[in-house]
Amino acid sequence: MSSSMNNISMQSTKSKRLIQGLKKNTIGWTFILLAILGISAFYLYPMIQAFLLSLQSGMGSNLDYVGLDNYVRLFNDPTFLKALSNTMLFLIIQVPVMIVLALVFSVMLNDPTLKLRGFFRTAIFLPAVTSLVAYAVIFKYLFAQDGFINDFLINMNILSDPINFLADPFWAKITIIIAITWRWTGYNMIFYLSALQNVDKSIYEAARIDGASSIQQFFYITIPVLKPIILFTSIVSTIGTLQLFDEVMNITSGGPGNETLTISMYIYNLSFEYTPDFGYAATVSYVILLLVVVFSFIQFKVAGDRS
Amino acid sequence: MNKIKRIFTYVFLSIATFVSIFPFLWMCISMTNKSVDVTRGRLIPGSHLFENITNLFQNYNIITSIVNSLIVAVITTVLTLLIGSLAGYGFEIFRSKGKDVVFNILILSMMIPFAAIMIPLYRLFGRISATAPLFGIDTLAAVILPTVITAFFVFFFRQNTKMFARDLVEAGRMDGLGEIGIFFRIFVPSMKTTYAAAAIIAFMNSWNNYLWPLIVLQSPENHTIPLLISTLGAGYSPDYGVIMTAIVIATLPTALVFFLMQKHFVAGMMGSVKG
Amino acid sequence: MLKNVFKRFSWLLGLALLITMLAACSEDDQTQGSANDSGDEGTSEFEGSLLAWAWDQNFNVAALEIAQNYFDEELKMEIVDSSSADIVQRLNAGLSSGTMKGMPNIVLIEDGRAQTFLRSYPNAFYPIGEYFNTDDFASYKIAPTSYDGKQYGLPFDTGVTGLFYRKDILEEAGYSEEDLQNITWGEYVDIAIEVKEKTGTAMISLDPNDLGIIRMMLQSAGSWYTTPDDEINIENNDALKLALENYKKLMDSEAVYMVSDWSNYIGSFNNGDAATVPTGNWMAPSIEQAESQAGLWRVAPIPRLDIDGAKNAANLGGSSWYVLNIDGKEKAAEFLGQTFGSNKDFYQDLVTEIGAIGTFKAASEGEAYQIEDDFFGGQKLIYKFSQWMEDIPQIDSGINTNGIEGILEAEMQNYLKGESLEDVLNNTQEQAENQFK
Incomplete structure (x- = not known):
């Protein structure tokens, strides 16, 4: 509701805000870094392997690529x-x-x-x-x-x-x-x-x-x-x-x-x-x-x- | 009118309580009976409790299993809370387009059945074993590592952060606190109940976790409680009295954690922080 | 809005691609071999400790412990006790990932699952045919434990079946002990109906999710769901037809006490709710735990299917020892060969100490096999089982038994509801062919 009043001061602080925003953004990434690393290593990476597996078929370790046949x-x-x-x-x-x-x-x-x-x-x-x-x-x-x-x-x-x-x-x-x-x-x-x-x-x-x-x-x-x-x-x-x-x-x-x-x-x-x-x-x-x-x-x- | 409502509440809760704890009571009664009476469905307390307990403690490594489960559960809970809440907070407070995309990708990881990624994950730990055996196959660390960082808790903390009063963050910045300071000094104390709930869930998940520990822990001295219980039922003529005894013992720690943590769920506690 | 969605997905797609590429690159440096070939053959100078996986502390694990007394060398062995299902999962994870760390030297595998492992993981197991003589063992044990002309398993316990019955209840219905010797399944069903009518007690307790009774019927006639060369053998299988007809007649009668679970099943005869238990010999200890029924039980040969050449003998369960193709394999094979593979005295110990009946034929000549069991009215239970064991028709259960049975269980519901037998068998055949071809 007070946005119209702020319009005037916005111009002058825009560049300052940009720098602040960037800095904030970097800090934000550090907060989530551990989670990204962990989930990528222990979940996303195996998921990709599982996807590659879904393109193969066969008994136990005798797997062959079959494309989308499984689907x-x-x-x-x-x-x-x-x-x-x-x-x-x-x-x-x-x-x-x-x-x-x-x-x-x-x-x-x-x-x-x-x-x-x-x-x-x-x-x-x-x-x-x-x-x-x-x-x-x-x-x-x-x-x-x-x-x-x-x-x-x-x-x-x-x-x-x-x-x-x-x-x-x-x-x-x-x-x-x-x-x-x-x-x-x-x-x-x-x-x-x-x-x-x-x-x-x-x-x-x-x-x-x-x-x-x-x-x-x-x-x-x-x-x-x-x-x-x-x-x-x-x-x-x-x-x-x-x-x-x-x-x-x-x-x-x-x-x-x-x-x-x-x-x-x-x-x-x-x-x-x-x-x-x-x-x-x-x-x-x-x-x-x-x-x-x-x-x-x-x-x-x-x-x-x-x- | 109000009184009728009250009575209805108590009656409703009593029925729900009875339904909820009936199987547990059954187990408690069963642990005092011989196996043959358990299979007969006997619901009268017997005099076999002492024998069941001695049998369990003498013939199986139940103490080792409890200690292992406790180590895993406590470390997992602490790390999960820390990493999950940092990330959940980060995603919500420092929201940006890029982070939202990353968030969506992370969330994908909780949508695939664990059975699908289990074998690739096992292969990964096989390779970790070669370079860092302390974190490789057949170590408690291998059980802990994939369970402390889950999308589930990132999601959970993010949703709860949405209910957190953002002006507190601004106030913190005004007071000159750093972003880390704001997190630890303002967010953590005011989200106590969220942490309590997360602690219960993390502890419980870890305590009951079966499939991954089963695959990755081979030596009996590393087995956790669910693995032991599974072994108890493995014989050609399983002793159900002993199994029930082990299960009641295994249920108590999580129930206790819940009972202690739920005390934090007191309406209006937030009020004092929010002012 | 649509554009928005597209934008988000393009991001996702890009990242997914990137990670896929990374994953594909790292794929190369993987050790894909499913077994560790130590290379130097014939070295039995293995110094380490052997690792063994088995289930049941009082049975298989105990057998391994006793066996160590009969091995002529000092041996270090660590035995891990876990359930059969747990072992199957661990073994699959280890063998399929090629990560042999922590895998056992000796592992116990159920006979019904052995072919699956032997064929799914070539080179993962070590052939041990040189370490014992297969002719010394009950012949029905050889097919499931060997593959491609090589002997991989050392046959252990038998799952020889018998008809456990309550003498008192059957007598009340007018049946003597003779009436139950060498009967057919058709006769069994007739007796069942009579027993229920005259005594009010059910003849048998059955779990609709467990088709073990069908397996016993099939094996008595030397037939199976598949042919020895793995063709699906359902629609033109006369033995299976007869088995299903018997099963339906039984289920339609009042003579079945329905159970839903293993403990429920054991409870049913412990409680006196079922007059007979046709099953493997390993059930005896569970029957004996109802002390108040001592002296009331007897055992007779398992019924056979009413088909030419059928025998009053069948197998249900049982397992054998396998050696993995990793360091220590020669030592492990030597150990098994010297104990389970050839030592008659050792088998006497097994019977007296843990009640385990092996499939080593010479063992039944020993004294321990002559023991009279008071719970069963002084019958020589172990001797009887060991005799029936030699009559068990040899069948090759192949690799798809569990899968086919999953389909049959579903179709069985339709059959019980009234669909024609022919349709049921044709549907099962068709589904099985689609799935396992």
């Missing part, structure tokens, strides 16, 4: 297409549910008058730190044909016959979605909880005085303020779900049939379970990369981030 092969590979559609399904259903749940938890647990806050927070975070091996075993017990979930639903008269969750194509997917949500909601909650501390409390007080309900405060203050973090968590969760491996590997191993097979699990199978074809596995990995780029681009656009 063509993808479209005629029913297992890959199945893995792709499963993964997209997990993504579309699971990420929004988890983000909303995590937001609700963090707002509830940010209330300073809430008793046992630390306990509730730790409890809800606990699934994220629990060893996957153990929780997979327990999940399988819970969802077994004679497991707790079936017993409970039958006792409540919701079901008449037990559902075989892990052997049924539809219910196995639901079980995986429940498992990921269970494990990662508390994890996402941390990002919101920490970000909420950086919100000026006086904004809420002003809103309260203006008679805004807590629902209104949530939508008109909390969400806009948290936007950068919501963007961060949705991109990170998108990446996590597109690379989903652990839960599927340990709970259903991709079954029944290939009904819960994910792209990452397929990469694992191509590398270690079947006769290793690291070239084709790298090709499939680049599909994940491409998908994440597309989804992140959309999310950046939707969020209207300045970059």
